[in-house]
Structures are given as C-alpha cells and as structure tokens.
Amino acid sequence: MNITFIGAGNVGAPLAARLADAGHEVVLAESKEGSTSVQAALARSTKLRAMPLAEAVARAEVVFLATPFGANEGVLRPIAAQLAGKVLVDCTNPVGKGLSHGLGSERSGSELVQSIALEAKVVKAFSIYGFENFEDPRYPGYDSKPVMLFCGDDRGAKAIVNDLIAQCGFEPFDVGGLVQALHLEHMTLLWVRLARAQGQGSGFVWSLLRRPTPSAS
Numbered sequence: 001m002n003i004t005f006i007g008a009g010n011v012g013a014p015l016a017a018r019l020a021d022a023g024h025e026v027v028l029a030e031s032k033e034g035s036t037s038v039q040a041a042l043a044r045s046t047k048l049r050a051m052p053l054a055e056a057v058a059r060a061e062v063v064f065l066a067t068p069f070g071a072n073e074g075v076l077r078p079i080a081a082q083l084a085g086k087v088l089v090d091c092t093n094p095v096g097k098g099l100s101h102g103l104g105s106e107r108s109g110s111e112l113v114q115s116i117a118l119e120a121k122v123v124k125a126f127s128i129y130g131f132e133n134f135e136d137p138r139y140p141g142y143d144s145k146p147v148m149l150f151c152g153d154d155r156g157a158k159a160i161v162n163d164l165i166a167q168c169g170f171e172p173f174d175v176g177g178l179v180q181a182l183h184l185e186h187m188t189l190l191w192v193r194l195a196r197a198q199g200q201g202s203g204f205v206w207s208l209l210r211r212p213t214p215s216a217s
C-alpha cells in the first residue's frame, strides 16, 4: 500500500521502517525542509523516501499521524480536504499536566482529529505503549504477542489497520467505534504513569487471553 507518515520521530520512524520492510511504499512527509527527524528516519532504511507534505498525502491510501498532539490542528486543517476517503491512523495522545488527559477526559483526541479531518476514516492505533515497543515488539518466552487495541468507525479502514498492526509484530484487537478512543487514551496514561512516572521501565505490554467460546448445545 502507499503509506505516508506525518511525524517521523520516536513513534513514526520505527513504524515507518517496519512497514517499509513489510513491502509497503512508505513516504515521510516533510512539513519543513531539512527536518532533523525526517533525516534521521531516512538514515534508518533505504526503503524510505521523503516528500513535501501535500504531495506525500496526495499519493497515500493510508496516512499515519504521529505528531505532538498540540500540532495536530495546524497540521490537519490545510490538508483536511485531501484526507477525504483516506485511512488516517491517529497515533497521537493528548497529555495534560501531571499526566492527566489533555482534553479533560471530555472528548478524545481522536474525535477532535476526526472533527477536523471530517471525511477521513480515522482509526486510533499504535498509541497505547511507549515507542520502545514499536522499536522492538518481541517478548521472548511468551506464546502471545503484545496486543494492540485499536478503534474506529469505518470497517474497511479497520481491516487495513488490523493487517498493518499484525505486520508490525502485534496482536490486533478491534475494540469498537471511535467513541472508544477516550478509553484507549486513558490506557495510554496508565502505561505512561507506570513506565515513566513509577519507574517500571518501558519493557512491558498488555496481552489478550481468550477462553474458547462454549458451543451452543
């Protein structure tokens, strides 16, 4: 698929490299010339290319948004029309003072993103763990992969993101409509508080264990 990353920092760079390795045509959008994060991400993989933002979005079927949350509105407004009909993977998290929810837990960041990119197919994904787990999702010794919860309102878009999640080394788990994004954002805050504030480190993830459904007799 043609995939474009807006934001090639801690989160965007490892995911872009992984998806390029999986065989996708991955482009890093340059919002400004000579972006240090884009240059550093390009140095990770010869399979990645960079393009100016508008051109990079125009070619994409799937666009990853991996920018600081506060930058989202300024990034999205000028390209909102271009995003119509495209899958927009929102990796961003609104984080407020003292690791609280940045929008006062009244509305999710992803719903705000959707309200700007009105006709994009927004899927929240790759948001619930620190970037270290995007760099390396392997947990040797366990039978199950780290679970990646994701949500969105468009089924087709979620089927695409489901596959991209699996290609990045995670167990995809569709938790429902975009209304669930607020809860994913709180999950993120829980992970960040444990990992970074409590000092447990970044080397832990969540796992999904299911009992077989009892057959109807």
Ligand SMILES: NC(=O)c1ccc[n+]([C@@H]2O[C@H](COP(=O)([O-])OP(=O)(O)OC[C@H]3O[C@@H](n4cnc5c(N)ncnc54)[C@H](OP(=O)(O)O)[C@@H]3O)[C@@H](O)[C@H]2O)c1
Residues within 6 Å of the ligand: 006, 007, 008, 009, 010, 011, 012, 031, 032, 035, 036, 037, 038, 066, 067, 068, 069, 071, 074, 075, 091, 092, 093, 094, 095, 126, 127, 128, 129, 130, 131, 132
């Ligand atoms: N860090 C984590 O562990 C983690 C995990 C999951 C989700 N997240 C979320 O993912 C998002 C990105 O986090 P990050 O740690 O990857 O941030 P980061 O390392 O600071 O990277 C941010 C990227 O966004 C770009 N950017 C900044 N302002 C921009 C603008 N106005 N227009 C276009 N591009 C802009 C930067 O480009 P330049 O270098 O050119 O400024 C850079 O490529 C955040 O919303 C964060 O909450 C973070």
